[in-house]
Amino acid sequence: MLITSSLVSNNYFDQQREYIIQTYRDLHDLAEPSWQEEKTSRYLQERLQQAGFTVLTFAGHYGLVAEIQGETTDVVALRADMDALVQEVDGIVKANHSCGHDAHSTMVLHTAMALKDCQIRPHKTIRFIFQPAEEKGEGALQMIRDGAMDGVTMLLGVHLRPSMEVPYGKAAPVIVHGASTSIRGVILGLQAHAARPENGKNPLEAAALIIQALQGIRLQARCPFSVKITQLQGGGETSNVIPERAEFTLDLRAQTNEGMVELKEKTAHVLHTVATLTGTNVEWKYDGYVPAATVNEQMVNLAKKAISKVLGPENMADQCMTQGGEDFHFYPLEKNGLVSTMIGLGCDLKPGLHHPHMSFVLDALVYGTQILSSAVLEAAQA
Template structure:
């Protein structure tokens, strides 16, 4: 059976798979049941699967006539957030949807009996929310011999409307800076005898607000967490722990933002005498647009939804660890498809909802895209 038709005719099974994965919701590096569920579905379809002893990621393959590989990537982990008064894992970023679509792309192709020109690889990745999963899959050779790589992400309605799709999501670079300010304790009646960690943090906030990016570059860095003062109220606090959120539209802009933030921190150290240690954590790079992969995604979208439902590009201030794959492998032709699905109120909102009908045409778009890529000559 034609894979596109198979997806349509198995819509109820696909919807059930999505609901099953939605109910499993497991945090980063703990995707055990999710991985087992996907593994079993692939195994039942006769698809070979590689597992790992040190994490729950999976790599499945459908052999082609040639060694070169076209790959799809899905993320599996859920967020930890408050939902209905309880702190628990929750799929409010759509990773359950992404895993469902990539899984059913593999199942649809496997049942068709078609032998693609190039081998098709399906990467189910852990720990995207921590910005670490893609790096781990790279260490495990997930991109060996990969020529094209496609990802997909559900999008809020204000970015990509329902029954529309974009061939590229242009994510920003994002990172979290975690740091410690070390001052000197003193009696509050003698503030000149100490170095107030809170006052140093306040000065740092002002320095960061004054950062000006070079013309043509966009970026921001702001303090989002600050903790200090475990002593009596009449003691100058010695230590403050802080976090900064950094965002930039390009990787070059993020490098510039890091330099400007470093200068701001050094100025605070010089002006206050406090010691400040810091490092960037949970960093993800900005998207690197590949026109070849984007063009194939455009063709796949228009084939399934029609040209009137093509959104040329989706610009997102959010980050995605998918872009480590291309940052570390600039020769790979890759793009992440933005799927309109009626999503509201927004990604990471605990009550995020979308229209499951999008899972059908999203899976069909992925299936079309990898077959188009499989037919491309290696450049």
């Protein structure tokens, strides 16, 4: 017998409202940094086991997987991320869930429990993946290496969206994230007394030239992009000495993977040219990378169908395009034949993702869970 999304009714999720919201609050309070999600993982594992799941864990990290066995070996997967940011909140640096990963884990957990309550075997196996270290852009690749994606042909994800992108009560069938990476570098100059600058090579002046030259970059790829300096440190406490070195960080973003390749080439050219012009030595390396989204129409249409069933077609938002990055997109990039989409959930999120005081309307978790349940059931019989 095939599962249909009507088996998990509106009434069911309405009854689960307080349960879902309490799960979110529990996970919010457990906020842990990338690769340190021990308590979060234990909480999710215990809840899944209580619901009757056998949970697979991994050596070396806190990711976990649970399944509802299907009639075939094909696997449909639903992925959540678990880690929190480390940021300053009211003067205190701590782990803080300001990107919504606690909400994502909540919705995927309750989707798993809702489908378990159906007690019907789906055509395809449904796998629930709880991934560590998304904020570092490393967790998806680790889950792939550990076999969490073996057999998966279709993948769904979800992410809360700011109110200016997707309004409350609506959802987008795809989030078109851009590619992003960072460059961390050091400019090595020559110390000299500030009264005799001709005897030195000023790394801070070289940094100023880099900043100015980066603003002149244009891409033939004709996609939205940005390259900007986000950190610059140089010199000591002495005000009359040209420093020997300056450290910098650049943030690079492009809406397509092809655009990112071109942006990296042109940024490297700027760094090399400035080093030559100033006589300094610029040493640098890439630090982290996530690819851009690849839109798959099959999965977008599947998500549209689920959103329409739950919220009505009038509450279908357009595709959500953002230069923000997500390591979710490593999954289809690294696994040939895998198709995927990430649903963007409108939830009146303000003032924005990664803001230390980010908040959203918690009732969105209820219809978000229902959308995921409908989408994964649809995929399991596709």
